[in-house]
Amino acid sequence: xxxxxxxxxIPLVFLFASLVVSGFGIWKRQLAYPVALFATALAFGVxxxxxxxxxxxxxxxxxxGGWSPPIGIEYVLDPLAxxxxxxxxxxxxxxxxxxxxxxxxxxxxxxxxxxxxxxxxLTGLSGIIxxxxxxNLYVFVEIASLSGYALVAVGEKQAPVAAFRYLLVxxxxxxxxxxGLCFIYLESGSLNMADVAKILPALHSxxxxxxxxxxxxxxxxxxxxLFPMHGWxxxxxxxxxxxxxxxxxxIGTKVAAYVLVxxxxxxxxxxxxxxxxxxxxxISWLSAAGIIFGSVMAxxxxxxxxxxxxxxxxxxxYVGLGIGLASPLGFIGAVLHVLNHALMKSCLFLVAANVRTxxxxxxxxxxxxxxxxxxxxxxxxxxxxxxxMIGIPPMAGFFSKWYLALxxxxxxxxxxxxxxxxxxxxxAVYFFRVWERVYLRRPVEKHxxxxxxxxxxxxxxxxxxxxxxxVLAIGILAMGLLNALVVELIIRKxxxxxx
Amino acid sequence: xxxAETYQSVVPLFAxxxxxxxxPLILVSAQRPNLRxxxxxxxxxxxxxxxxxxxxxxxAGRTAEVRLLEISPGIDFALRADPFGVFFALVASxxxxxxxxxxxxxxxxxxxxxxxxxxxxxAVCLSATVGVAFAANVxxxxxxxxxxxxxxxxxxxxxxxxxxxxxxxKYLAYTLTAGVLLIAATAWxxxxxxxxxxxxxxxxxxxxxxxxxxxxxxxLFILGVGVKAAIMPLHSWLPTAMVxxxxxxxxxxxxxxxKAGVFGVVRVVGFVFGPSAMSxxxxxxxxxxxxxxxxxxxxxLALSEDNLKRRLAYSTxxxxxxxxxxxxxxxxxxxxxxxxxxxxxxAMKITLFFCAGAIYVNLHKENVSELDGIGRAMPWTMGAFTxxxxxxxxxxxxxxFVSKWYxxxxxxxxxxxxxxxxxxxxxxLSAGYLIPIVYRAFFRPMAGEKGTREASALMVVPLVLxxxxxxxxxxxxxxxxxxxxxxxxxxxxxxxxxxx
Numbered sequence: 001x002x003x004x005x006x007x008x009x010i011p012l013v014f015l016f017a018s019l020v021v022s023g024f025g026i027w028k029r030q031l032a033y034p035v036a037l038f039a040t041a042l043a044f045g046v047x048x049x050x051x052x053x054x055x056x057x058x059x060x061x062x063x064x065g066g067w068s069p070p071i072g073i074e075y076v077l078d079p080l081a082x083x084x085x086x087x088x089x090x091x092x093x094x095x096x097x098x099x100x101x102x103x104x105x106x107x108x109x110x111x112x113x114x115x116x117x118x119x120x121x122l123t124g125l126s127g128i129i130x131x132x133x134x135x136n137l138y139v140f141v142e143i144a145s146l147s148g149y150a151l152v153a154v155g156e157k158q159a160p161v162a163a164f165r166y167l168l169v170x171x172x173x174x175x176x177x178x179x180g181l182c183f184i185y186l187e188s189g190s191l192n193m194a195d196v197a198k199i200l201p202a203l204h205s206x207x208x209x210x211x212x213x214x215x216x217x218x219x220x221x222x223x224x225x226l227f228p229m230h231g232w233x234x235x236x237x238x239x240x241x242x243x244x245x246x247x248x249x250x251i252g253t254k255v256a257a258y259v260l261v262x263x264x265x266x267x268x269x270x271x272x273x274x275x276x277x278x279x280x281x282x283i284s285w286l287s288a289a290g291i292i293f294g295s296v297m298a299x300x301x302x303x304x305x306x307x308x309x310x311x312x313x314x315x316x317x318y319v320g321l322g323i324g325l326a327s328p329l330g331f332i333g334a335v336l337h338v339l340n341h342a343l344m345k346s347c348l349f350l351v352a353a354n355v356r357t358x359x360x361x362x363x364x365x366x367x368x369x370x371x372x373x374x375x376x377x378x379x380x381x382x383x384x385x386x387x388x389m390i391g392i393p394p395m396a397g398f399f400s401k402w403y404l405a406l407x408x409x410x411x412x413x414x415x416x417x418x419x420x421x422x423x424x425x426x427x428a429v430y431f432f433r434v435w436e437r438v439y440l441r442r443p444v445e446k447h448x449x450x451x452x453x454x455x456x457x458x459x460x461x462x463x464x465x466x467x468x469x470x471v472l473a474i475g476i477l478a479m480g481l482l483n484a485l486v487v488e489l490i491i492r493k494x495x496x497x498x499x
Numbered sequence: 500x501x502x503a504e505t506y507q508s509v510v511p512l513f514a515x516x517x518x519x520x521x522x523p524l525i526l527v528s529a530q531r532p533n534l535r536x537x538x539x540x541x542x543x544x545x546x547x548x549x550x551x552x553x554x555x556x557x558x559a560g561r562t563a564e565v566r567l568l569e570i571s572p573g574i575d576f577a578l579r580a581d582p583f584g585v586f587f588a589l590v591a592s593x594x595x596x597x598x599x600x601x602x603x604x605x606x607x608x609x610x611x612x613x614x615x616x617x618x619x620x621x622a623v624c625l626s627a628t629v630g631v632a633f634a635a636n637v638x639x640x641x642x643x644x645x646x647x648x649x650x651x652x653x654x655x656x657x658x659x660x661x662x663x664x665x666x667x668x669k670y671l672a673y674t675l676t677a678g679v680l681l682i683a684a685t686a687w688x689x690x691x692x693x694x695x696x697x698x699x700x701x702x703x704x705x706x707x708x709x710x711x712x713x714x715x716x717x718x719l720f721i722l723g724v725g726v727k728a729a730i731m732p733l734h735s736w737l738p739t740a741m742v743x744x745x746x747x748x749x750x751x752x753x754x755x756x757x758k759a760g761v762f763g764v765v766r767v768v769g770f771v772f773g774p775s776a777m778s779x780x781x782x783x784x785x786x787x788x789x790x791x792x793x794x795x796x797x798x799x800l801a802l803s804e805d806n807l808k809r810r811l812a813y814s815t816x817x818x819x820x821x822x823x824x825x826x827x828x829x830x831x832x833x834x835x836x837x838x839x840x841x842x843x844x845x846a847m848k849i850t851l852f853f854c855a856g857a858i859y860v861n862l863h864k865e866n867v868s869e870l871d872g873i874g875r876a877m878p879w880t881m882g883a884f885t886x887x888x889x890x891x892x893x894x895x896x897x898x899x900f901v902s903k904w905y906x907x908x909x910x911x912x913x914x915x916x917x918x919x920x921x922x923x924x925x926x927x928l929s930a931g932y933l934i935p936i937v938y939r940a941f942f943r944p945m946a947g948e949k950g951t952r953e954a955s956a957l958m959v960v961p962l963v964l965x966x967x968x969x970x971x972x973x974x975x976x977x978x979x980x981x982x983x984x985x986x987x988x989x990x991x992x993x994x995x996x997x998x999x
Binding site (some may be wrong): 390488 | 568570656664671672675676680689690
């Protein structure tokens, strides 16, 4: 019986948890964390079970309230959705494991609210992935966005301003989506994705449909920080609390990319976005520009979180590029990169959080090799993630680039191949900048003393923070070696029809 | 010719892994130097033993193979100990044994910092090198090639001086760019051919591909492997990287890293493109021109270089291109000569670097102009230096003569006069930049105090042994590990066995 209800269970667990967290939190503040963690672990279990079920038995469709699809709201767990939920809930679980100390340190008074809002955020994200209804998707987008603004706003002094900007831009994005949705509804008379997909082909050339598609793409482009609609992102990620950025950065924008895949490939059809209305081309060119822009900007940043934020703009470009290439290999590259980048970026943001917890800031020019001696494990995790970002095999990051390069070559899109490869080198520049300082720069000291390894006191973070960081680092290496398994067993099954 | 017989064996995998598994052991023994170094020694001996155990099979034409897992749909992460792989692995792992002993003498003699990082990185490099040697397909090759790039970086910047750090940056800029181009070439090849397995005679052999595609692929491949092979104008990282400690220069910049580059060139020419595609599309001529120019220009630059290690670096650049030239001429003798020169140059150049390091540790002298009379202070070291220098100049009976003989023979076979001239001129220039050092060392009066002051036995014994090895391999090229026969087999399989 449970299998049939799987799709709805994941968002429900989070929604319920957000209520319980606030309820218990008022009663006893210490309870908020374990409840949130338990709920996420439970959801992760459900997501894994769902993935296993979808892969062995087949997609699951759930009718909310028992109403049949075109009228009622349908939740669908197909291979793509199942894969995304596992990635997102899994990353969220590791970030929350890590979060306790950071939240105590950075948001001492607001921990209950923080956990409640993050549960709501995950409700929104998992809902977006699972829903099969275009309007319901908008509702979840709003849930995720509003809680996202809140997550950003509780950070540093500048955070409210960043959050306000995020709110303005994000709301515009959501409104674009809603408007586009209205146009589609106007013509098709349906909000169910599968239904719309059946109706639309006859109406493809209608101006209303074209405008609708464009509005939806722009709206989601803003949400996924597709260049040049990325303006809100750097400040939001930089000034948010460390644990918020670790939660937002790896998975927040990915979900918007997922919506793009859903709507473009499953809703409007591959042929339509590839030839009739060459929106895929536009997306890939914008993504390519974003890859270069984000990487170059990252090189110029002095603050580690800000550097990672710009790097996120570049990395979402890989996903966008894979979507825009609109080929099986491009799709594999994009979806694999969602997983790989989620691992890498969450690992890197956790490293930033560890550094902040330990030395109180993460300003790159002030790093020196005392950091390496105080936090050897954190820095080892950083090295693994950075090598992966550069695309050194056999780390995971190499393989997403590999598939994207294959896809680019397949279509003779040499510019994109060059962009993918050049960005590796740009990544190398900004990560080696950090490395050189952490591993090679002697600390500036007033009284020069002879260093001996034993005299440096360890300031490595607590195991509760270290373990998630290292698990992610190991995950990066493991995903690199096992990427073919994921591609063959999961992603290939998720390739949209007609691609 | 019948295709080589393959059999399943995990020996190649163990040969790669043995130096990787000691890395954690080296790291945890950081506080006990003797234990830590014994891990290195043990791993180097084990590695050489494992590689050597593959030799009889390789000579008999049987290839050990192990397929690990799929790393990209349709492409396995696989190791294959084919004759050429065994050849290179033998050279690298054999000389690692000498370098391990020498390293201990060197870093302790100079009381170097961060010795743990040094030995750990060294072990990773050797794993990667043997991985490069045994890679069964281009993608596996790329994986190890990139690991080698990254693992060498800590060794290049070991001194952590501003000079070392900028040398490291330059090294990375060159090698990472090359790696990216190699990845592009790999992906493109896969899209064109649908297969990435190295095959004697070329994996492109018999596949239809347009002229532009083949030329573009070749350019990307050669740019990719040419940086480590230091083909001009891609060479300039190598002299800069000489800021590394001398054992690093010795093994990595004369044997492992740069030889991984020329190994890559031979793989690309002989096992990806194949002789018929190389000559049909005019690729071999272009490659030969660049190689020839590199030999002459690098040798001329070496003449004017006063810093001993940088002079040796330019000499390395020149001699690497002997291998490239031999490969590009595509005759049985030249190909064999090129392959042989990988081993012969390695033995000679490692001796020269060992000598440079011994002089530096003992007398703190780095420049050629300071070496007056040094032969009397360090007779063993400079004796070994003389032998190796004579070998590089092509004087029999040192092994350098053997490979040059085959290279010359190949040039005549190919009916190409220009390469022959280049080879002769290169030999003269080699003498020109090395013999004056010998002259200074033995025939100029020594400044300062007199008396014999050799470096520690840990350094002198390895360098005397490698010099002896050079002579021994010159007298009997088949000594110990049948390098000569292996080279002949490899050449035959590539040049004659091209079309099965």
